[in-house]
Amino acid sequence: MIGIFLRRLASAVPILLIVSLMTFSLMHFIPGDPAVAIAGLSATPAQIAQLRHDLGLDQPFLTQLFTWYGGLFRGNLGRSILMGQPVTDVMLFRLPVSMALAAYALLITLLLGLLSGIFAALRQNSWVDQVAMVFAMIGISMPNFWLGLLMILLFAVQLGWLPTGGYIAFSESPWGWLRTSTMPALSLALLQVGLLARITRSTMLEVLRQDFIRTARAKGLPRRLVVVKHALANALIPITTVIGIIVSLLVSGSVVTESLFSIPGIGQLLTQAVLNRDYPLVQGGLLVVTALLVLVNVLVDVSYAVLDPRVRHGAR
Numbered sequence: 001m002i003g004i005f006l007r008r009l010a011s012a013v014p015i016l017l018i019v020s021l022m023t024f025s026l027m028h029f030i031p032g033d034p035a036v037a038i039a040g041l042s043a044t045p046a047q048i049a050q051l052r053h054d055l056g057l058d059q060p061f062l063t064q065l066f067t068w069y070g071g072l073f074r075g076n077l078g079r080s081i082l083m084g085q086p087v088t089d090v091m092l093f094r095l096p097v098s099m100a101l102a103a104y105a106l107l108i109t110l111l112l113g114l115l116s117g118i119f120a121a122l123r124q125n126s127w128v129d130q131v132a133m134v135f136a137m138i139g140i141s142m143p144n145f146w147l148g149l150l151m152i153l154l155f156a157v158q159l160g161w162l163p164t165g166g167y168i169a170f171s172e173s174p175w176g177w178l179r180t181s182t183m184p185a186l187s188l189a190l191l192q193v194g195l196l197a198r199i200t201r202s203t204m205l206e207v208l209r210q211d212f213i214r215t216a217r218a219k220g221l222p223r224r225l226v227v228v229k230h231a232l233a234n235a236l237i238p239i240t241t242v243i244g245i246i247v248s249l250l251v252s253g254s255v256v257t258e259s260l261f262s263i264p265g266i267g268q269l270l271t272q273a274v275l276n277r278d279y280p281l282v283q284g285g286l287l288v289v290t291a292l293l294v295l296v297n298v299l300v301d302v303s304y305a306v307l308d309p310r311v312r313h314g315a316r
Contacts, residue, residue: 076088098254142191162179
């Protein structure tokens with residue numbers, strides 16, 4: 001199992017290098033000069049030129065690229081132009097916030113998506129099935145920023161149950177963290193619940209029609225055992241694939257959600273960095289996000305080997 005993990009991890013290194021090259025190139029082709037943004041409108045051309053020199057922006061593109069790669073291989077992602085701090089320190093400060101929010105949203109997605117998909121499959125063509133699939137379609141079709149605005153209007157403005165935004169760390173107050181994270185997590189999760197519910201339903205229906213399920217029922221096994229141990233266990237491989245996609249969608253969707261709810265995570269940080277032409281921060285932030293997504297895909301591949309012995313033996 002460790003060998004499978006290491007091989008998948010090694011194959012992800014070229015992906016990170018390609019993404020870092022694309023990110024570095026695209027940022028330098030975006031119109032705008034970070035030196036002008038930092039110096040302000042009252043700065044003289046001489047001051048702007050000096051600032052560009054201090055930041056290394058007056059060097060040729062390839063020189064900047066090799067300098068950045070040299071720092072990257074030493075574990076140095078550069079220094080944020082906007083914040084004046086090492087990008088690594090900024091990422092480490094913001095990363096736990098985004099990971100906690102994504103984990104909360106993933107937990108909601110798994111609970112609601114799996115349960116609704118399983119119940120819809122067990123009650124095929126019943127009112128339970130139809131209601132679950134209608135809500136699943138609504139969840140898939142609704143943009144997360146629109147859902148977030150509706151939730152703010154209802155739960156914060158009209159009912160006053162939850163704050164409109166902000167963030168309280170779990171270490172400071174678990175109840176405060178729950179109050180400030182519930183709406184952002186729900187706005188992220190409800191969009192993915194529909195996807196997971198539909199995939200779970202279709203996969204469970206396919207498995208429930210298999211001969212080994214009929215054999216298990218003919219032996220007189222309890223229905224709960226047949227559904228959980230036999231049907232759900234064999235449906236987990238395609239469901240696991242969808243869960244990996246959902247985690248990627250949760251991470252990418254956090255950019256809008258964190259900005260909407262004023263959550264000080266990586267998504268909000270990247271938005272500010274792009275608007276202020278903070279090249280090192282954008283490059284480092286996107287590299288960290290890409291590394292997280294690659295790690296998720298590696299873990300999904302390893303989970304195949306755990307769930308299906310055929311994959312494990314075939315990978316050796």
